[in-house]
Amino acid sequence: MRQRNASPRRRLLVWATALVLLLGVGAGTAVTWQNTYALREERVTVRHEGRDLDGVLALPESGEGPFGLVVFVHGDGPVDATHDTFYRPLWEAFARAGYASLSLSKPGVGDSEGDWLDQSMDDRAEETLAAVSWGRARPDIDGHRVGLWGASQAGWVLPKVAARDGALRFVIAVSPAVDWLRQGRYNLMAELRESEATPGETREALRRRETTLRLLREGADFERYRDAVGGPQAMTAERWRFVGRNFRSNASADLRSMGGTPTLLVLAGHDLNVDVTDTETTYRRLLPPDSLTVRYYPDATHSLVRNDLEGEPVPLTLTALLAPRQLFAPGFLDDQQRFLERVSDGEGAA
Template sequence: MPRRRERVRAGRGRRGLWWVLVGAVLVAGGLGGIAVWQNTYALREEHVTLRHDGHRLEGVLARPPAGDGPFGLVVFVHGDGPVDATHDTFYRPLWESFARAGYASLSFSKPGVAGSEGDWLEQSMDDRAEETLAAVAWARKRPDVDGRRIGLWGASQAGWVLPKVAARDRGIRFVIAVSPAVNWLRQGRYNLLAELRRDGADRHQVEKAMRRRETTLRLLRRGASYEEYRAEVGDSADISPGRWRFITANHTSDAVADLRAMRGTPVLLALAGHDVNVDVAETEAVYREILPASTLRVAHYPDATHALVDHDTESSSLRLTATAVFAPRKLYAAGFLDRQTRFLRRLGAGEGAA
């Protein structure tokens, strides 16, 4: 009898374990299904290529889910870093919001990223503007694109590219600028001090960082080589030779002249309340001073970070990952996606800036 009871208990234990495993599989399958569903967008994506400056660029054209067009088009201009066409899928909620307004979206991976040829660190802001103009010209040849309704979307470093493109191509219908900087050197100083405050740096740490910054600026002004930079600054783990060349080529960037030249283009300026990268107060002041009030709309997102992600979400790696997997549209600050949809719809209705 004791052995029989042991066999009965063992059988029950195995059956219990079986149901636990079945339950785990069902839960995992259910969560997997939710993740797939939440990451499925009402879009038709087409892989496209562009030849520019001797290189092939790989990209994505995301059209609304139905119809032959011609559709209005939003051409994406990336911020800093090695960004691919989808920005690691981060752009898809934006593309979907534009599709709701009847617009397609076009985005190319940066040179040297995700199959695109070249090296983005070899580009100046003028180079990036010429690349964007080439993308616009390419799009105007497509029968499914309405060449009279092409505009730009760009974030952060794109603040030095968007105005150049809109100034050089007066056929650009609109600009959506997200967390754009105005002056490279002032932006760098603001970012440095904001990060030091965020990290709780003491007075000595701040002074040391500012001395290093002044040394770096002196080297940039005289066009110093990377080797000279390393010799004077010492620790250069955060700056590669390519990055130093990129900074050397672009550190004098300032958007003011190009903003003046693009006056009259409808602009939606999106600014975050927790931006440690860009001084949004300066950006707003400059845009309001230069651009006509009739064509400029400013949208504030007090609870957002530089990337227009909800601040509380970005502050928790667990919450950020869970949101990205199971509710990617909620990564962005409340109202951000809808505001852009309304902006484009009102442009289509002939109401100018939204």
């Protein structure tokens, strides 16, 4: 699954630095205040399959615990533990509900060893289970209040982990897809419409897709793929192998096996990556009704950033710099905090 990053944070930080220099010390003070969170962050290392994974444990601002724990599962791409700081407003909201957050840099990102492009969705699930076990072993974590938060590509990981660990207290699934191939076609068609592609461009894009799928099903090597498809839109060799490991992914069987794990499904009205109607229909069909809470944000993008900010570099940068909590769709942070508070009180879906 190809994910649009939750926010182009690296580019925003460059813009932010320039703006601070332009606006002076007063603006710098405001930026510092807006980007200070009610958290205690601890750098941690989780050992898994002989490799060290670098991460952050974000604890509530005060208290000794034991706290509940939210284990983060990233979407696609080379994501570090903080997602270039994008996760911190979420960690703060969860801390207010009495939960710590654990997030690891993907293999090969930051100080984490390995290469995330070598992973299957099963590999990612095993890695997440290792993070859950690590968290439960800490004295400041309540092992009975541990759950998962994941976005986008994590939609194929979260149900696997929940199906294998029946003790998980909850799952928060943000913009997840169910079927890799179905999602890929939806994403392609949505982007073609967004770019106002001509009929000829659409036919060519679909032809390339069908050729790519045929080669994937045949187990073709990268050289054969490159020769058949080529062009600036072709995948790298590493990406080709990653897709080859994962293109058959479908979350349906794992969703059925999750049982009654309380699940918050978060969907956006301007999602070019995921067919939210298909996702919601599948989740409602496969999960017990009393275990599922659905929250839909009509003015949000795939990453739950406000749609009015998407594609607007200056407003997006100013918001990220001066009011980062306002990047998200209204209610997004509060609704997740309330969900965790209900889970802690022993309530299910609402």
